[in-house]
Amino acid sequence: MLLKLDFSSDQPIYMQIRNQMVLAVARGELRPGERLPTIRALAEECGINMMTANRAYQQLRQEGYIVTDRRLGTVVASVKDTAGPRPETVEALRLHLGELRLSGVGLDEALALCRKLYEEGTK
Amino acid sequence: MTALISWGMCLVLLPVMYALNANEAKFKKNIVVGVTFPRAGREDGEVLRLLKGFKRAQLIVCLGLAALAILFAALFWPGINFCLLFLWIDLLILGEFVCTARWNGKLKAVKKARGWAVPAVRTASVTAAAEPAKRVSVWWFVAAAVVAVIPAVFDRELWMLYVLDGAMALACWPGAKYLYRNRAEAVDENDAVTAALTRVRRRAWDRVWVLCAWAMAAVSVGVWVSEALPPAGGGAVILLAEALALGLCAAAVAMEFRVRHIQEKLTAASGQGFYVDEDDKWLWGQLYFDPNDSQTIINARTGVNSTVNLARPAGKALMVFALALLLAMPVMGLFIDAMCQAPLPLRVADGVLLAESWGKDYALPMDEIADAELIDELPKGMTRVIGTGADSILKGKFSTPWGSATLCLDPREGPWLKLTMADGALYLLGGGQTGSARQIYQQIQ
Numbered sequence: 001m002l003l004k005l006d007f008s009s010d011q012p013i014y015m016q017i018r019n020q021m022v023l024a025v026a027r028g029e030l031r032p033g034e035r036l037p038t039i040r041a042l043a044e045e046c047g048i049n050m051m052t053a054n055r056a057y058q059q060l061r062q063e064g065y066i067v068t069d070r071r072l073g074t075v076v077a078s079v080k081d082t083a084g085p086r087p088e089t090v091e092a093l094r095l096h097l098g099e100l101r102l103s104g105v106g107l108d109e110a111l112a113l114c115r116k117l118y119e120e121g122t123k
Numbered sequence: 124m125t126a127l128i129s130w131g132m133c134l135v136l137l138p139v140m141y142a143l144n145a146n147e148a149k150f151k152k153n154i155v156v157g158v159t160f161p162r163a164g165r166e167d168g169e170v171l172r173l174l175k176g177f178k179r180a181q182l183i184v185c186l187g188l189a190a191l192a193i194l195f196a197a198l199f200w201p202g203i204n205f206c207l208l209f210l211w212i213d214l215l216i217l218g219e220f221v222c223t224a225r226w227n228g229k230l231k232a233v234k235k236a237r238g239w240a241v242p243a244v245r246t247a248s249v250t251a252a253a254e255p256a257k258r259v260s261v262w263w264f265v266a267a268a269v270v271a272v273i274p275a276v277f278d279r280e281l282w283m284l285y286v287l288d289g290a291m292a293l294a295c296w297p298g299a300k301y302l303y304r305n306r307a308e309a310v311d312e313n314d315a316v317t318a319a320l321t322r323v324r325r326r327a328w329d330r331v332w333v334l335c336a337w338a339m340a341a342v343s344v345g346v347w348v349s350e351a352l353p354p355a356g357g358g359a360v361i362l363l364a365e366a367l368a369l370g371l372c373a374a375a376v377a378m379e380f381r382v383r384h385i386q387e388k389l390t391a392a393s394g395q396g397f398y399v400d401e402d403d404k405w406l407w408g409q410l411y412f413d414p415n416d417s418q419t420i421i422n423a424r425t426g427v428n429s430t431v432n433l434a435r436p437a438g439k440a441l442m443v444f445a446l447a448l449l450l451a452m453p454v455m456g457l458f459i460d461a462m463c464q465a466p467l468p469l470r471v472a473d474g475v476l477l478a479e480s481w482g483k484d485y486a487l488p489m490d491e492i493a494d495a496e497l498i499d500e501l502p503k504g505m506t507r508v509i510g511t512g513a514d515s516i517l518k519g520k521f522s523t524p525w526g527s528a529t530l531c532l533d534p535r536e537g538p539w540l541k542l543t544m545a546d547g548a549l550y551l552l553g554g555g556q557t558g559s560a561r562q563i564y565q566q567i568q
Contacts, residue, residue: 002312002397005245007415021249030249037252044305045252047245047416 001029005046013048017056018063025065025076027120032078036066039074129208130196134189137215139376141185144219148174151386151425152310152320153394156223157408158230159401161239162394169233177226184218202464206456213449220409227408234402243403245415250314251307251321259329264296267336274347280527281346281520284509288343292336299332302429304422310390311398320389327382327427331375338371346508349522362506382427406433410442463513467533469540469552469559471566476542478531478552480518485531487542487550494543495567497560501534501551515555525549540564 001024005016024030036057037045043053057074060066063086067077085093100110147156150165156177164170188211195207234240272289275282308320345364401424404413411421414434419441421432431438462481470477471489478485502524510519510530517530525541526549532539533555540560542550553560 001249001314002309002317003245003247003249005247006242007245008242024249035253037249041252041305042247042249044418045249045307046247047306047413047418049417 003046005048013046014052014056014059017042017046017053018059021056021060022063022065030076032076034076035072036074036076127196129204130192133192133208133211133215137185137189137192140215140219141181143376143379144181144223145178146380146383147223147425148178149383149387150390151383152308152390153398153400154424156230157227157402157405157424158234159398160234160394161398164234164237164239165394167233167237170230173226173229173233176229177222180222180226181219184222188215188218203457203460205459205463206453209452209456213452216449220407223409224407231402231408240402241400243401245401246309246399248307248309248314248317248321251309251317252305254318254321256305256325258325259299259333261296263333264293264299264336267295267333267340268293270340271343274343278347278350281350281509284346285343288339292339295332295336295339298335299329302420303328304418304420304429306418306422308386308422309399310393311396313393316389316393320386323382323385323389324422324427327378328429331378331427334371334375334378338368341367341371349506349508350527379426379428383425386425411438462511463515466555467516467531467553469563471563476552476563476567478550480516480531483518483531485529485550485552487544489567491545492542492567493545495564496541497538497564498541498551499537501532501537501539505530517551521551523549523551538564 001021003017003020005013007013009016011019021030030036036042039050039053039057042048042057043050046053057066057068061068064077066074068074097110100113105113149155150160153159153161153164155164155170155174160167160170191214192211195204195211231240268289271292272285275285275289278285303325305325307317308324309317310320341364345367349364402408404411404416405424406412410433411430412433416432416434419432419435419437421430422428423430431441433439433442465481467478467480470479474489476487476489476492478487504524505517506522507517508520508522508527510521511517512519515533515535517532517534519530521528521530528549528551530551532551532553536555537553538560539554540550540552540563542552544550553563
């Protein structure tokens with residue numbers, strides 16, 4: 001799995017790492033139980049501060065995408081199907097759907113787009 | 124003769140430099156002369172034409188430098204020979220840098236014109252970074268250091284040399300560990316290729332340092348054995364040890380070519396779809412400058428080498444130091460030239476015979492001289508163990524047909540003093556136009 005970090009973007013680096021890792025888990029590029037780099041290794045790999053790498057992992061851990069095991073280190077968590085969407089995700093979706101509506105995209109078109117993107121994530 | 128050997132070695136260096144630089148014209152990791160191209164770039168007529176031009180320019184630079192070296196060696200200005208030698212090395216580095224920078228600029232212009240320039244993003248392979256990095260064991264270096272130091276137990280006279288060799292062999296370990304950046308060699312989204320490239324580079328890097336450590340051990344053992352053996356055999360062992368050390372260095376260069384070749388093969392199909400392009404961070408395709416990168420040590424784009432991030436204070440300091448060293452080299456050469464040209468007078472003061480030379484003086488109490496001889500001809504087959512060996516000065520420890528001896532003499536013109544001390548130590552002193560050896564001999568008599 002390849003992270004692509006844009007240092008000229010307004011989005012903080014830790015959030016770029018978090019977002020791309022979530023997408024990678026959704027796409028199956030990172031499988032449940034797969035070992036992730038240590039904070040030091042991730043920081044060295046990305047050329048970023050260890051604090052930034054730690055922040056990205058903290059965020060992912062809080063959201064339940066990764067778990068830290070004393071023996072195995074940091075691994076991708078098994079996401080439970082019954083967990084349901086987090087309220088923040090629903091809010092973010094609401095905002096994006098609002099933006100789509102304002103840009104003139106109809107309901108059918110928006111649903112088709114959602115289906116396409118959803119299926120991309122399950123490939 | 125020394126000058127000829129020095130210039131000869133420079134000439135041997137040129138084809139290696141040419142081969143290394145001309146190799147930059149081959150696509151490795153989608154990069155050619157420091158410019159990243161998509162797959163289409165490999166068939167682009169203009170790109171191919173420029174690559175031919177780059178190789179031709181490299182050849183011209185090398186031939187020009189070869190001609191300059193031959194000119195300097197043929198004219199042979201004894202007073203400034205080393206100064207010219209170091210100046211020539213500076214010109215070699217500068218010439219290669221300017222040539223590469225020029226063609227890098229031309230290729231970048233083509234890339235921009237074709238619309239192949241992409242916004243810079245930093246790529247990082249999570250999969251590769253998660254793999255535990257298998258590094259060379261420290262015991263390889265410890266073993267080399269021990270082998271280098273062992274002779275110090277038996278040969279107390281040169282213990283400092285052996286310990287220094289051992290320390291340098293051991294210092295190769297932090298070199299291997301800390302002068303390498305643990306970063307995946309990502310070229311595109313193919314994790315398998317990334318893992319293979321990373322593994323190959325890491326292994327080669329470690330091996331180069333192991334080779335360096337064992338080269339140190341070889342030199343150390345060679346010196347010791349040469350001291351222990353009869354003179355003829357001793358000289359041969361020194362030559363053998365130096366050949367072994369040179370062979371190990373050649374193996375390190377061969378490793379660089381091998382890694383480049385593997386990089387070329389493994390990424391032959393890359394450049395379609397997404398591919399890593401970090402051209403924006405490399406000034407003239409050669410100097411890394413990225414303020415957003417927290418690392419100081421950076422892996423060179425192709426091959427095995429490491430470089431520094433010029434955006435980091437430590438990177439800047441290291442570069443300034445390297446530049447200062449390069450600029451100071453011709454000046455240092457002038458000092459060496461002066462040392463080689465300086466007379467080597469012998470004088471007696473307060474019952475002590477003094478052989479004066481730049482850097483080190485030899486003081487021999489007159490009452491400890493057991494035997495003195497004035498010789499008009501130096502023996503054949505003298506081999507330097509440690510010290511200075513130039514046309515106008517032989518100074519330090521030498522292996523001679525009479526056994527191990529300390530020399531401080533001008534070999535161009537005799538006579539010379541052969542002194543055997545009460546403890547059996549042998550000294551060969553004098554020579555040159557001062558003619559002081561004869562006077563001292565008469566004084567001793």
